[in-house]
Amino acid sequence: MTGLKAEDSGTYLCAVNKYRNVLKKVSLNVFTEVLRWELDTLSVQCPFRNAMAWCRSEQRGCTVLAEIQIPSKRSAAESLQGRASITYYTQGALTVTMRKLQTRDSGVYWCAEDPGLTRIKEVVLSVFKRTQQHSAEESGSVSVQCHYKISDYGAVSKAWCKEEGEKCNVLVSTSPEPPAGHSTAREGVRIHDDAQQGIVTVTMEQLQVQDSGVYWCALQESSGLSRMEEVTLNVSRALPPGGFPDTEGNSEEILLGDSPEPSSNGNTFIVLSVVLLILLLLALITCAALAVRHYRLLGRTGNREAEDTSDRAEGAAQPGSTGRRESSQADSKGPAYINLDVQSHPSPEDPLYCNVEPSQAPRNPQHVEYAVIAFSQSPRSGRE
Structure with a gap:
């Protein structure tokens, strides 16, 4: 069987035609694999049925996200979540649409006949997130840019939030209204939305070590936050002019068990390596000087023995x-x-x-x- 389609899914039999004896049963499942980025849109064509459902396959069954009855030539049904919908056109095709995809939407979905949720077509969806990484020194600043589709999200408010466990606390937003969910004020953080270019720019100043963490560029709506891009920020301690970390003011942090930042560890390792190299060179020079001195002493002893031998x-x-x-x-x-x-x-x-x-x-x-x-x-x- 070549050129398989979703409609080819089902149970097949190997049998003897003359006696119709079944030799073997074969269950065939043809699925469609789809790859998307976060905030992308998924569109799937499903076979025509009078009652259709779009559900997510799980261990306990298939959870319905959207369903539709077709009493007329054209109709549409929206899911309760507001991101999945099924649309029917006069051409006899059903279109399932999922908007504002997130990584949590990855999974297995069915076009199923309702009632009973009999699987007609299977879709394996994988959603990937866009990521950035930035590094900065203490008391410095960092600027981050996130891109989005102007046609889809140009009019939507944008936010900058810091991930805290399962939540993301909003630090700054372009919305004049109070943000939904948790919000934390942070001085020195600015956000600018360029709707003409589809770019959100976030600037953070006077950074501190505790500012290190995971941030989101996100869409801010009444239903919550939808991640646009994930940004990992690493803030390292700045070294004093002497090149060695200042431990006098950080004695309390050391007692509390705070580990040094990666960049300070690297600088300390370089300094120790240089000191050890200098000590090694001094040791080699000392050994060479002792060897030369010993060789000269042996030469003098040999001459004296030769003179004694000639006298004898x-x-x-x-x-x-x-x-x-x-x-x-x-x-x-x-x-x-x-x-x-x-x-x-x-x-x-x-x-x-x-x-x-x-x-x-x-x-x-x-x-x-x-x-x-x-x-x-x-x-x-x-x-x-």
Whole structure:
């Protein structure tokens, strides 16, 4: 089945024609989906019936919003709410109209045959709201503009209200009469309605943090307020010239548990980040200076050890130890000499020995020299 229409809704059977045995039942519901903005108008064509109703489908049934009997060629019926109507024309068509739509009007609706409210056509309606967001600092000002259709709402009074729970308290209005519902006076708030352009302009001055919240540009009628646009306003605390929040005058608010505004939190985070970055750089510079100093100390210690090592190489073997020296091919042709550095000697009568290891001796010695050393007294220090 292609090109389905609302009239195709119903129950269908899969059956064997010869014996008319029902194999399966299929319930088909063809609905129409409609998307609208707030304050738009919905128009729906319904099939012709002598008694028709426009109702909203709910769990407990279908709530009638408008209904009509057709005793004559042309008639019209208005709902008690004044926003839904059914109109019949001689062409045999019924037109359902809903005006000043709001988000709460989203839902499922039926063109139903009355009595019994048998569904003939189903409409799924989704209504979306227009939104704005504005930010300002404390003691500053903000200006908001809302648009509307001149042909539909040019002559209707406009209002600016603040949402408080399920209600919207009117702050200022273009109507000379007292507004319906709740009203709260607010100094520094002005509203201007340009009926030639279809623009409502609202200005708020000397803003305070408590002015943050959700506001409406709304139509103001005797029946109540109809939202045109929703405006979210965020007022942040202004920083003092030093760049840090002033907490002396706000000690009571802090004790009461008031949380800082988003913009002040952001500024504090930036300041803390800069301070931490400076401390990190200072730590890196200090570490680098210590490393250079340590490296220089290690260099000086290495030079001293090298000097000590060279002095020991020039000296001879200590008493009671074996003196050694490296031999080369040139040394193999002559005698080997060993220097002795005697720092002290307990007694001149004790012998002094010096051994030459085989690795230091020449392979084919031609002659060998012996040396006998005797001391008349203990030498203090020196080299022989």
